[in-house]
Amino acid sequence: MTIVPVALGARSYDVRIEAGLLARAGDHLAPLSKGRRFVIVTDENLRGHLATLQAGLGIGSESIVLAPGEATKSWTQLESLTDRLLDLGVERSDHVIALGGGVIGDLVGFATAILKRGCNFVQVPTTLLAQVDSSVGGKTAINSRAGKNLVGAFHQPALVLIDPQVLDTLPRRELGAGYAEVVKYGLIDDFAFFEWCEANAAALLAGDPAAREHAIAHSVAAKARIVAEDERETTGKRALLNLGHTFGHALEAETGFSSKLLHGEGVAAGMALAFAYSARLGLCPGQDAERVAAHLRAIGLPDGLEAAGITASGARLVEHMLHDKKMAAGTLPFLLARGIGKTFLDKTVDLADVTAFLDAQPR
Ligand SMILES: NC(=O)c1ccc[n+]([C@@H]2O[C@H](COP(=O)([O-])OP(=O)(O)OC[C@H]3O[C@@H](n4cnc5c(N)ncnc54)[C@H](O)[C@@H]3O)[C@@H](O)[C@H]2O)c1
Ligand SMILES: [Zn+2]
Numbered sequence: 001m002t003i004v005p006v007a008l009g010a011r012s013y014d015v016r017i018e019a020g021l022l023a024r025a026g027d028h029l030a031p032l033s034k035g036r037r038f039v040i041v042t043d044e045n046l047r048g049h050l051a052t053l054q055a056g057l058g059i060g061s062e063s064i065v066l067a068p069g070e071a072t073k074s075w076t077q078l079e080s081l082t083d084r085l086l087d088l089g090v091e092r093s094d095h096v097i098a099l100g101g102g103v104i105g106d107l108v109g110f111a112t113a114i115l116k117r118g119c120n121f122v123q124v125p126t127t128l129l130a131q132v133d134s135s136v137g138g139k140t141a142i143n144s145r146a147g148k149n150l151v152g153a154f155h156q157p158a159l160v161l162i163d164p165q166v167l168d169t170l171p172r173r174e175l176g177a178g179y180a181e182v183v184k185y186g187l188i189d190d191f192a193f194f195e196w197c198e199a200n201a202a203a204l205l206a207g208d209p210a211a212r213e214h215a216i217a218h219s220v221a222a223k224a225r226i227v228a229e230d231e232r233e234t235t236g237k238r239a240l241l242n243l244g245h246t247f248g249h250a251l252e253a254e255t256g257f258s259s260k261l262l263h264g265e266g267v268a269a270g271m272a273l274a275f276a277y278s279a280r281l282g283l284c285p286g287q288d289a290e291r292v293a294a295h296l297r298a299i300g301l302p303d304g305l306e307a308a309g310i311t312a313s314g315a316r317l318v319e320h321m322l323h324d325k326k327m328a329a330g331t332l333p334f335l336l337a338r339g340i341g342k343t344f345l346d347k348t349v350d351l352a353d354v355t356a357f358l359d360a361q362p363r
Contacts (some may be wrong), residue, residue, distance in 0.1 A: 002217040006136060006224040008231055011156045015136055015220050019209055021163035022049060022124070026058035028161055029122065032095045037061055039088055041081065041108045042099040043068040046126060049166050053099055053124065061097075062088055066104070070257065073107050073142045075151075081111045095120040095158055101127035101174075102134035106152070109140030113155035123160040127170055128178025129264055131162045132185075132219035133241075137227040147323065148257065154232055162220070164212045175205055176300055177264025180244075180271070182215050185222040187271060187292065188240050191341030193218055194295075201299050236345050243335045243343050244271030246321055251305070253320035254312050261308055268301035269308040276304070277357050278336040288339045305361045314358030318351055 001018040016028060029038065038061040042050050045068045054061050064084055066072050090096060098108035098121055105123050112121040125135035141152025167175060179201065186194030197215075204211040223241065230237035248263075248270025255261040261269075272293045278284035293303040302308040310317070321332055334349040 002213065004217060004220045004224050006156075006160075007228045008138075008156060011138075011231075013157060013159055015160040015162060015224065017162040017164065017213060017217050017220065019163065019165045019213065021161050022052045022166060023056040025053055025056040025124070025161060028159065029057060029095070029097070030059060032120070032122070032158065033059055034093070036091075036094060038095060038097055039064065039085060039090055040097040040099050041066065041104060041111075043072070043101075043104055046100055048169065049126060050099060053097070066107075068103070070103060070143070072103050075142060075144070077107060078111055078142050081107065082115055085111065085115055090115060090119060092116045092119045095122050097122045097124055098135075098157075099124045099126060101125065101130045105130050105134050106139075106141050106149070109138070109155050109157070110142055110152050113140055113153040118155065120158045121155070123157045125160070125162060126166045128167055128175050128216075129181055130178075131164070131167075131216050132178065133181045133223065135160050135162070136220055136223050137238075138231070160220075162216060164209065164216055167212065168207060172205070173262065177262040177268075179205060179299065180264035180268040180296075180301055182219050183295065184241075184243055184267065184271060185219050187275075187337070187340060188222075188243050188343045189341055190222065191339075193222075194340050198295055201295070205299060239333065239345055240335060240343055243337075244268070244274050246270065246332070246334055247273040247277075247317075250317040250320035251308050251310050253323070254310055254317065255308075261302075265302055265308065268296045269304055269310075272296055272303040273305075273358075273361070274335060275337055276361075277334075277354065278338070280357055281336070284337045284339050284342075288337070292340065305358070306363055311363050314355035317358050318355050321354075322351075 004015040040063045043066050096112050098105045112119050123135035125131045138154045138156035140155050141149035144150045183197045200211045244267045248266035252266040275289035275292045279286045279289040296303040331347050333347045336346045337343045
């Protein structure tokens with residue numbers, strides 16, 4: 001088993017990673033239960049894993065099974081979930097278990113942040129994206145009319161249990177989208193990990209257990225390090241995790257946050273664009289930008305506007321970016337790169353120049 005500590009003072013917790021962990025969950029969770037039943041929240045696609053987890057707990061549990069999909073991160077679902085948790089008599093000292101992808105993790109994290117002014121929760125992430133990104137770090141949210149993730153709270157889990165074996169049932173496209181967030185850690189500040197990704201991505205995506213476990217553990221350790229330095233995204237360090245997300249957000253908005261472009265696919269194209277733009281500014285060697293694009297292409301991820309199926313003008317895409325919540329006081333911070341593993345936050349980017357760059361991209 002790999003154990004990655006997330007060091008946040010009184011809010012510190014472990015991320016435990018091991019194949020088959022779901023079936024042995026009781027060893028890790030029973031000490032938290034104090035003889036009380038667990039409530040597990042999951043979605044309909046995860047009934048098989050729910051049964052494994054319930055058997056693995058060895059103690060009684062209730063389950064709440066929600067509809068899969070982004071629409072579940074809503075006010076309506078939040079209200080109904082908190083009512084059901086209250087009906088089940090959940091107390092502040094109880095631990096609600098979130099078994100699912102980022103949708104379930106974000107919703108359950110927020111529901112438990114506000115339930116009785118805060119109760120405990122455990123993340124058991126089942127998508128690659130949730131295992132390497134959303135389950136660690138304590139950002140929780142639902143979507144509102146004004147946009148995605150605009151209503152939420154920082155609420156750290158008490159424990160994160162990752163069983164890489166659950167990825168066996170995850171559709172290949174979802175796996176690839178999650179992989180974009182894995183390679184992101186290499187691009188941010190870890191050239192050696194990017195090289196590992198180039199050599200091992202195919203094995204990882206084919207389900208090789210050792211490659212999968214290494215990628216997850218390395219990604220979680222990178223995220224834990226950044227979150228420990230800047231839990232609430234105040235110093236700019238945590239913002240590095242948004243590499244590719246400003247461009248990517250524009251592409252996701254343009255496709256209506258639909259299944260036409262999954263979040264990770266938008267991030268992949270966005271990272272390629274961030275590197276291409278950095279090269280255009282003369283910050284980053286052109287061959288680094290091409291190397292990033294080539295790697296994304298090799299594993300079937302979009303490497304730019306054309307591959308992402310985007311035909312919108314640069315002006316329209318920049319308009320989408322301006323609606324992003326990360327805009328602070330009229331500026332739009334961009335994550336740019338001086339090379340692979342050398343990402344930095346630039347608050348002086350000229351939006352007219354970004355527009356011209358996007359207009360010049362192949363459609
Ligand atoms: N809190 C954060 O820091 C953070 C970070 C990144 C993303 N997010 C959020 O995460 C969400 C996206 O998460 P996601 O990509 O995990 O999507 P998701 O939770 O919608 O899961 C994707 C699909 O895969 C299914 N699924 C999940 N695990 C499966 C498995 N093991 N086998 C078969 N099917 C499975 C789900 O039912 C769903 O249909 C977005 O709402 C995003 O805003 C949050
Ligand atoms: Zn992301």
